[in-house]
Amino acid sequence: MLLVPADPLNPRRDDPHFAAQAHAARELGIVVVRVDHDALVRGEAELRVPAAEDAVYRGWMLSSAQYESFEAGLAECGVQLRTSADEYRTAHELPGWYEGLRTVTPESVWTTGGDLTELLKATRALGGGAGVLRDYVKSMKHYWTEACFLPDLTDEAAVERIGARFLELRDDAFTGGFVVRRYEEFSGAEARTWWVGGRCVLTTPHPDTPDELPTGLDLIEVEPLVAELALPFVTVDLVRRADGAWRVVELGDGQVSDWPAGRDPADLITALF
Known part of the structure; x- marks a missing residue:
């Protein structure tokens, strides 16, 4: 059904x-x-x-x-x-899948709740450099400079200001707590991969760039890690880092992952059933 x-x-x-x-x-x-x-x-x-x-x-x-x-x-x-409720939470919220994909995704720390003091503690755990702010399920990447990108994790005034703006924009949709991801320089468009029963069954463009499908995608490191998570239906978004390595940007529950425009939906339904 x-x-x-x-x-x-x-x-x-x-x-x-x-x-x-x-x-x-x-x-x-x-x-x-x-x-x-x-x-x-x-x-x-x-x-x-x-x-x-x-x-x-x-x-x-x-x-x-x-x-x-x-x-x-x-x-x-x-x-x-x-997909059970527990499996949905594991896929839908970053703390659920992060440990399993730690080696192929940017280093991350998180808080429980939206306390800005706890956000500052989390950024200290990452040390210096730049970071990206989000909550357990979503970033505000379309507000990159004001509510997403942290140019200097040691600049606590800026971290607090950006965290406050993030809370304001997410409002009631804020989920779980703050997540700070170490910033990595990426190159090119993302690929969205679709996994059923721990196996990659489809590769499509990311819905944000439906006309751009990266070439040369290599899943050799990612495949056993996603399989080990043992989730029934997920998507994994990957992008090439500046040094050429493929990195996981996001894992999400496949039931609520958007299908890119211009792709035949029958491909997805056939893969699912």
């Missing part, structure tokens, strides 16, 4: 962003069921879903707590999500 968000303006239709994926699934004989994403976010969804032993969600992002409630509601309907 494939679960997709309903169109907020017409609940009898698929959300336009996921309609092509839903259509591809129906063409392959897969049961497609719509859910009210807004109600899921509010924790008010009354799920009416036929029983299924293997269900995959393809939709808008949910917090780990919202996904846990989603899983519980589906269980009452006799539906087993392929």
Whole structure:
């Protein structure tokens, strides 16, 4: 079974962003069921879903707590999500996957909560150099200079100012705590790799650069590490560092990872089912 968000303006239709994926699934004989994403976010969804032993969600992002409630509601309907709530949290939040990928991703430290004093302690643990600020699930990279890039980790006034701006911009969406990643110089566009059962099944451009697919992608270091995480369905975004090494920018739960425009959604659905 494939679960997709309903169109907020017409609940009898698929959300336009996921309609092509839903259509591809129906063409392959897969049961497609719509859910009210807004109600899921509010924790008010009354799920009416036929029983299924293997269900995959393809939709808008949910917090780990919202996904846990989603899983519980589906269980009452006799539906087993392929990705459990614990597995979703592991993939969705950086502290869940960081240790497993430590050798192939920038050095990172994090806090619990949004206390700026704790942020300063975290940056001291990294020492000098530059860093990148985010929370457990997201950066504010489109506000690079004011809420993301930390040019000098020892400049505590600047770190505090950028941290405060980050909190302001993320507002209620702030998740978990601050994460500070050591800055690395990257070159070229990112690749988004799609993993099912610990195996890379697809490589696409990153949705931010749908017309740019890097060449020469090497997964020899990454593959055994992702497999060891034993997560059912994830994406791993990689980019080439200035010295030529491939580095993991992000691991995310595949159910809420965006599919790049211009790519055939049937490729994804076929790989999943």
